[in-house]
Amino acid sequence: MSAGFWEILALLVLVGTGIAVVRLQNAVHAALALIANFLVVAGVYVALEARFVAMVQIIVYAGAIVVLFLFVIMLLSAASANVGADFLPRLPWVAGLGALALAGVLTFAVTRFQPPAGAPALGGGLPQALGPLLYDPEKWLYALLVVGFLLLVATVAAVVLIEPERIIAATGHPAHPRQEKKPNPPIAEQKDERAVVKR
Amino acid sequence: MIWLVASALLFSIGAYGALTRRTAILVFLSIELMLNAAALSLISFSKLSGSLDAQVVVLFIIAIAAAEVAVGLGLIVAIFRRRETTSVDELRQLRG
Amino acid sequence: MLENLLLPLVIGLPLLGFAVLGLFGRRIGEPAAGWLASLLVLGSFCLGLVLLLQGGARWTLAEWLPGIPFSLNLDNLSGVMLMVVTGVGFLIHVWAIGYMHGDPGYSRFFSYFNLFIAAMLVLILGDSLPVVFIGWEGVGLASYLLIGFWYHERVNADSARKAFIVNRIGDLGFLLAMGLLWSMFGTLSISELVDKVEAGGYSFTTLTLAGFFLLIGAIGKSAQVPLMVWLPDAMAGPTPVSALIHAATMVTAGVYLLVRHAFILHGDGFLAGLIVAIGLLTAYYGALCSLGQWDIKRIVAYTTLSQLGFMFVAVGVGAYWVAIFHIVTHAFFKALMFMTSGSVIHALGGEQDVRQMGGMRKYLPATHLHGLVATFASGGLVPLAGFWSKDAILAYAFEFGPWLWVLMLGASVLAALYSIRWYVLVFWGEYRGKAHPHESPAVMLWPNHILMGGALGVGFIGLPYVIDYKNFIEPYLTKAIGDFPHEKLPVLTEWVLIAISAVVAVAALWWGFRFFQQKMPAWYERFQAAALQGFYADALYNTLLVNPAKGLAELLFGGDKGLLSGFAGLGSLMGGLGSLLARLETGALRFYLAGLLLALVLLLGWGVLR
Numbered sequence A: 001m002s003a004g005f006w007e008i009l010a011l012l013v014l015v016g017t018g019i020a021v022v023r024l025q026n027a028v029h030a031a032l033a034l035i036a037n038f039l040v041v042a043g044v045y046v047a048l049e050a051r052f053v054a055m056v057q058i059i060v061y062a063g064a065i066v067v068l069f070l071f072v073i074m075l076l077s078a079a080s081a082n083v084g085a086d087f088l089p090r091l092p093w094v095a096g097l098g099a100l101a102l103a104g105v106l107t108f109a110v111t112r113f114q115p116p117a118g119a120p121a122l123g124g125g126l127p128q129a130l131g132p133l134l135y136d137p138e139k140w141l142y143a144l145l146v147v148g149f150l151l152l153v154a155t156v157a158a159v160v161l162i163e164p165e166r167i168i169a170a171t172g173h174p175a176h177p178r179q180e181k182k183p184n185p186p187i188a189e190q191k192d193e194r195a196v197v198k199r
Numbered sequence B: 001m002i003w004l005v006a007s008a009l010l011f012s013i014g015a016y017g018a019l020t021r022r023t024a025i026l027v028f029l030s031i032e033l034m035l036n037a038a039a040l041s042l043i044s045f046s047k048l049s050g051s052l053d054a055q056v057v058v059l060f061i062i063a064i065a066a067a068e069v070a071v072g073l074g075l076i077v078a079i080f081r082r083r084e085t086t087s088v089d090e091l092r093q094l095r096g
Numbered sequence C: 001m002l003e004n005l006l007l008p009l010v011i012g013l014p015l016l017g018f019a020v021l022g023l024f025g026r027r028i029g030e031p032a033a034g035w036l037a038s039l040l041v042l043g044s045f046c047l048g049l050v051l052l053l054q055g056g057a058r059w060t061l062a063e064w065l066p067g068i069p070f071s072l073n074l075d076n077l078s079g080v081m082l083m084v085v086t087g088v089g090f091l092i093h094v095w096a097i098g099y100m101h102g103d104p105g106y107s108r109f110f111s112y113f114n115l116f117i118a119a120m121l122v123l124i125l126g127d128s129l130p131v132v133f134i135g136w137e138g139v140g141l142a143s144y145l146l147i148g149f150w151y152h153e154r155v156n157a158d159s160a161r162k163a164f165i166v167n168r169i170g171d172l173g174f175l176l177a178m179g180l181l182w183s184m185f186g187t188l189s190i191s192e193l194v195d196k197v198e199a200g201g202y203s204f205t206t207l208t209l210a211g212f213f214l215l216i217g218a219i220g221k222s223a224q225v226p227l228m229v230w231l232p233d234a235m236a237g238p239t240p241v242s243a244l245i246h247a248a249t250m251v252t253a254g255v256y257l258l259v260r261h262a263f264i265l266h267g268d269g270f271l272a273g274l275i276v277a278i279g280l281l282t283a284y285y286g287a288l289c290s291l292g293q294w295d296i297k298r299i300v301a302y303t304t305l306s307q308l309g310f311m312f313v314a315v316g317v318g319a320y321w322v323a324i325f326h327i328v329t330h331a332f333f334k335a336l337m338f339m340t341s342g343s344v345i346h347a348l349g350g351e352q353d354v355r356q357m358g359g360m361r362k363y364l365p366a367t368h369l370h371g372l373v374a375t376f377a378s379g380g381l382v383p384l385a386g387f388w389s390k391d392a393i394l395a396y397a398f399e400f401g402p403w404l405w406v407l408m409l410g411a412s413v414l415a416a417l418y419s420i421r422w423y424v425l426v427f428w429g430e431y432r433g434k435a436h437p438h439e440s441p442a443v444m445l446w447p448n449h450i451l452m453g454g455a456l457g458v459g460f461i462g463l464p465y466v467i468d469y470k471n472f473i474e475p476y477l478t479k480a481i482g483d484f485p486h487e488k489l490p491v492l493t494e495w496v497l498i499a500i501s502a503v504v505a506v507a508a509l510w511w512g513f514r515f516f517q518q519k520m521p522a523w524y525e526r527f528q529a530a531a532l533q534g535f536y537a538d539a540l541y542n543t544l545l546v547n548p549a550k551g552l553a554e555l556l557f558g559g560d561k562g563l564l565s566g567f568a569g570l571g572s573l574m575g576g577l578g579s580l581l582a583r584l585e586t587g588a589l590r591f592y593l594a595g596l597l598l599a600l601v602l603l604l605g606w607g608v609l610r
Helices: A005-023 A027-047 A051-075 A091-111 A127-134 A141-162 A164-171 A187-192 B002-020 B024-049 B053-083 C002-028 C032-053 C076-099 C106-125 C129-147 C154-185 C190-199 C204-221 C230-236 C239-248 C250-260 C269-290 C296-316 C320-347 C365-379 C385-400 C402-427 C442-462 C473-481 C491-515 C522-532 C534-582 C589-609
Strands: C057-065 C068-074
Touching: A005 A027, A005 B002, A005 B024, A027 A051, A027 B002, A027 B024, A051 B024, A051 B053, A091 B002, A091 C589, A127 B053, A141 A164, A141 B053, B002 B024, B002 C589, B024 B053, C002 C032, C002 C057, C002 C068, C002 C106, C032 C068, C032 C076, C032 C106, C068 C076, C068 C106, C068 C129, C076 C106, C076 C239, C076 C250, C076 C320, C076 C442, C076 C473, C106 C129, C106 C239, C106 C250, C129 C154, C129 C204, C129 C230, C129 C239, C129 C250, C154 C190, C154 C204, C154 C230, C204 C250, C204 C269, C230 C239, C230 C296, C239 C250, C239 C296, C239 C320, C250 C296, C250 C320, C269 C296, C269 C402, C269 C522, C269 C534, C296 C320, C296 C385, C296 C402, C320 C365, C320 C385, C320 C402, C320 C442, C320 C473, C365 C385, C365 C402, C365 C442, C365 C491, C385 C402, C385 C442, C385 C491, C402 C491, C442 C473, C522 C534
Parallel strands: none
Antiparallel strands: C057 C068
8 A cells, every 4th residue: 555645744734743741831721632642543443444443442542531630630730841840851862862762672573564455345344344243142140240340430430439428418328438457356355255163 | 654664653652752751640641642553553454454343343332442541540649649659650558 | 649649748848947047047037937937847847647547658759860759758757856856846946046145146046047947857867877977967067057156266167077077977977877777688768678678688797897987987977976066066166056966866867877776686696786786875975075174165065975875775786766765855854954055154154164153043933944854864863764765775675685674774873963063053052153144035945844744754655565565656666667676574573673774873963962062072082074075075185186187187278389480480470471461561552453453464464374
């Protein structure tokens, strides 16, 4: 597959927004850059015959998840990337070299990938093609159920983490009961429990 | 294929961000970037090998990312309430 | 068949009680826990009675172990034992409701008690020897738990361990017997073994060996010489335990086992002689030791030893139904004797030393009556329960050889003496202690009333043939044990023997009654000092067995210490290495992430370039 104009442009935009996500000093800007990155990725998905995934990418990732990030940033007034003291001043150098090495190794790996000849068409990655796979008990049905349950548990866990007081009010128990240490009674006291020694 | 290269670059950029960012929220953003890079590579492989299974896995990645974000942000908020900071460097209790 | 399915329920009821009380006993509380346990045993009794009256039952679970079915069998022999265990067991349960009142471990006690009944029923009803063995070990466990019931005191816990360990020797015998019988006949079902032994075609010497191993098992469980040392110490448990387990039921399991295997033992001169010798020794040893004890419960414990010796002699001379008959009468009068002792202990607030007792007939009139009946039944006064069963043993002993009859008569004189000594020391004379005795509550008196009725009347089911030509129990039991015909004694001889033993018992009781009220002569004091120590059996075992074993253990412990110090050096080396590596644990999240990245690069690089 040759790299045409739009491919090159998309690649540049992806890398540019990616760098913006990790370098911008304002967290709100970084999150917005992430949205841009996700939208481009969604476009790439459409080009790669994954249209349903592309929709989900836009709705869930760009729409819900990153908005959640923005919401928390504003809730905690934590937009600045410069917080606290930096205990590891030389880490950026290590990180830069490590990331370059990783990029080199990964690129080397993927360029050696030989695609099988005559791959079948994907049906455009539409729900008609994905649905039977997703709900097939011999393929992904149980994984789907487990993931659904995981989402439920995660939601409950998020509520418990953020609002322990409400849990107490609703159930009468603390969500994280504190261990109350009761000292062991001294040996002599234990013996006295038995009033009359008889056989 | 160019998208595989793009995913490798995005993954490395995300890793760099996870290491250099000091607030928990931004570390988290970088990790999302890495997740997305992995998803992109899966979609590319799906196209190359003509298998829809990889697309299903990407759907799962998105769902799990949603769960992870819910819990992760909940943790960040809970830690912020107790310690008044989102800096990951100041959470150093687990020292050897 | 429905009635056959009910058979497991007989065991299941007390087992259910064990589970329920063990899990929820603290919530059930006092006294509901005790009543629940008692009623379950009563239910077991009623169910067993119904099944027995409609002619027995069998229940088999074929696929239990490869080649070994899980089979239960209720025939006349196991039925009689079932009636004793659940009937007397029920009475003792009810009595314990009063006795254990206010104990912090109240529900735990009844949970163990029900476990014991369930295990004992497995032992009795088991038709396959491994099933019997489960019950055999189960009663051992229950006995261990109950002897050490008040485990806060070291003595009690030690006594429990002693009982458990000594019993292991007997269990080894049982296991060896099982292995031998399996290799000989390829089956472990008792009802099949009966046929195979009858069919012949095996080595009689090997069969004798199997019988010998069974005998070892029985000796351990029934506390016969030389494994008798655990029973007196078992009195560390609560009194209901002594009454139920260490007098009425569990210790008779050995006798029951031998009677069950009468088809192996019968006609074997070597085994018969051995069993008679062991029984005789135990009868004398127990009787003589009992005469020197001061602890009221140890007195009764040694009398139990002596009576168990009588049962062994009965088995040895081939009087299998008599042995069971004696188990039945003994269960009644010995349980009564123990519970009377318990009532006295209860009345005196825990006092167990008979030197601090005396004169109780004035303070505890009802208990005094119970004690009197127990004494007379145990001492063999005509026509109480103990007389008839002992007389039957004496008659068979006479057939075996007049010399044995003489020796057994001597043992029964001692039995009369120790019974009357217990009675005199507790109930006659003036009160020597300082507590304020009070009569027991109704829940403790009524079981004793019923047991007293049994001690008075139960002997009439087994009258000698000269009085009642066809008594009830002999044909009833021989149906299950197997008929081993024997020459009945001439009528005149039988009458003379009965008369002699009756007169001797009365004389011994009367002489003892006078003697034990006086000041003891010097020779008796000397005898008493030796008897108090159980004629130094414990000291002998300590010197011969326990101390060498301890020495060996010390030696091995020293070796272990040397090895351990070597390991400790290795450990500190590893600790140093660990603390070196621990410096990598900086606690900084991003430092760890950098490590992850490095590892990822290295692994991927290795994977790609390989």
